[in-house]
Amino acid sequence: MSATGMPLAELPIAPSWTGDETLYSWCCRWHRLTLYSTRVSGLALFGVPSAAKVRIAPNPFGHFSTVTKGLLGSPADIVRRRTAVGSFLAMARNTDRHRIEAGALNPAHVLSEKTGIALRLRYCSGCVKRHQNLWGMAIWRVPHQLPGAVICLDHGRPLIELVEQRQLWSLPDNGTVREIDVASRSEIRSLSVAAEAAVCIFESGGLEVEELRERAQSVVSEAYGVLDAKRLDPERVDSDWQGSPLSQWCKRVFPDSNAFPPMWITNVLRSRRSERSPLRWAFLVAYFEERSWSSAKVFFSGDRDLSSHQLSFWGDAADVPSLILHACTRSANANQAAKIIGVTPGTVRDWVRINAALAGATSHWTVRR
Numbered sequence: 001m002s003a004t005g006m007p008l009a010e011l012p013i014a015p016s017w018t019g020d021e022t023l024y025s026w027c028c029r030w031h032r033l034t035l036y037s038t039r040v041s042g043l044a045l046f047g048v049p050s051a052a053k054v055r056i057a058p059n060p061f062g063h064f065s066t067v068t069k070g071l072l073g074s075p076a077d078i079v080r081r082r083t084a085v086g087s088f089l090a091m092a093r094n095t096d097r098h099r100i101e102a103g104a105l106n107p108a109h110v111l112s113e114k115t116g117i118a119l120r121l122r123y124c125s126g127c128v129k130r131h132q133n134l135w136g137m138a139i140w141r142v143p144h145q146l147p148g149a150v151i152c153l154d155h156g157r158p159l160i161e162l163v164e165q166r167q168l169w170s171l172p173d174n175g176t177v178r179e180i181d182v183a184s185r186s187e188i189r190s191l192s193v194a195a196e197a198a199v200c201i202f203e204s205g206g207l208e209v210e211e212l213r214e215r216a217q218s219v220v221s222e223a224y225g226v227l228d229a230k231r232l233d234p235e236r237v238d239s240d241w242q243g244s245p246l247s248q249w250c251k252r253v254f255p256d257s258n259a260f261p262p263m264w265i266t267n268v269l270r271s272r273r274s275e276r277s278p279l280r281w282a283f284l285v286a287y288f289e290e291r292s293w294s295s296a297k298v299f300f301s302g303d304r305d306l307s308s309h310q311l312s313f314w315g316d317a318a319d320v321p322s323l324i325l326h327a328c329t330r331s332a333n334a335n336q337a338a339k340i341i342g343v344t345p346g347t348v349r350d351w352v353r354i355n356a357a358l359a360g361a362t363s364h365w366t367v368r369r
């Protein structure tokens with residue numbers, strides 16, 4: 001659509017992508033160059049006057065692809081790599097993923113906002129400064145819009161989010177904003193891991209959620225010293241989560257969010273329905289790293305030998321799961337401890353051999369090794 005209301009076969013200008021900007025960011029820059037009204041830009045780019053209100057994933061199929069003549073990539077590529085939908089696609093059922101990539105299904109279909117924290121436009125003041133020096137303007141960066149991203153990994157500081165929901169094509173230098181409240185070093189640390197996990201999910205291109213669940217089951221079962229997820233005590237897993245810096249942060253900053261309801265961790269591990277929320281997976285993996293159970297990198301690399309990685313994380317007594325420590329303290333030997341924990345005596349002996357705190361806790365054992 002031209003400024004006079006005539007439909008366009010192609011856009012008069014189509015600048016290339018700048019850095020790792022989102023599709024919405026590109027549209028804002030385009031809008032600024034053309035000096036059109038918000039409505040006319042929406043019509044020109046997507047064929048709908050209200051396109052500017054869909055900030056997370058303006059639907060690029062059909063019209064957008066036609067008017068940009070494919071110069072910006074295929075529609076499937078744009079959705080996967082330039083919108084936060086990429087995170088949801090990575091965890092979607094194969095059938096949904098294929099249908100969205102083929103343009104047969106609206107990307108909004110996989111956005112599970114109801115099970116998370118509302119996706120708002122976010123930027124980092126450090127990045128804005130850098131980009132203004134580089135390009136004379138700021139962009140909306142993809143990594144900052146991903147579900148689970150609260151910290152800028154380049155600058156290690158909390159992101160700033162747009163609070164108002166006006167229907168505009170505007171870059172990060174405009175509007176009412178607030179810095180996301182991050183109060184302590186431990187919160188920054190854990191939320192940085194969540195941001196890393198969010199990027200891992202987004203960049204994966206596609207994850208087998210069932211496989212992730214199996215890995216998570218094995219991480220948590222090992223941590224509590226039980227044979228499998230069925231033997232976990234959900235109350236205990238939940239109260240440990242409730243006491244963690246990550247959970248405390250969620251409750252303080254997003255008190256109304258239902259992203260992490262009671263027992264959510266055991267539900268993710270046991271439920272018949274697969275958990276496909278990228279926000280929950282990013283936070284779950286960040287929680288694993290917070291507890292020194294598994295690093296995000298190891299978790300997403302799919303290394304099946306998680307227990308050996310996990311052992312190296314048990315640095316001192318505070319890091320050894322208390323159930324294991326208690327079982328060792330009140331047993332007379334590896335066989336008894338193994339029975340209480342639900343693992344083989346060999347495994348217990350391996351733990352004691354490697355871990356100084358466990359070696360201390362078992363110094364009363366009659367046959368130690």
Ligand SMILES: [Zn+2]
Nearest residue numbers: 124127152155
């Ligand atoms: Zn930054």
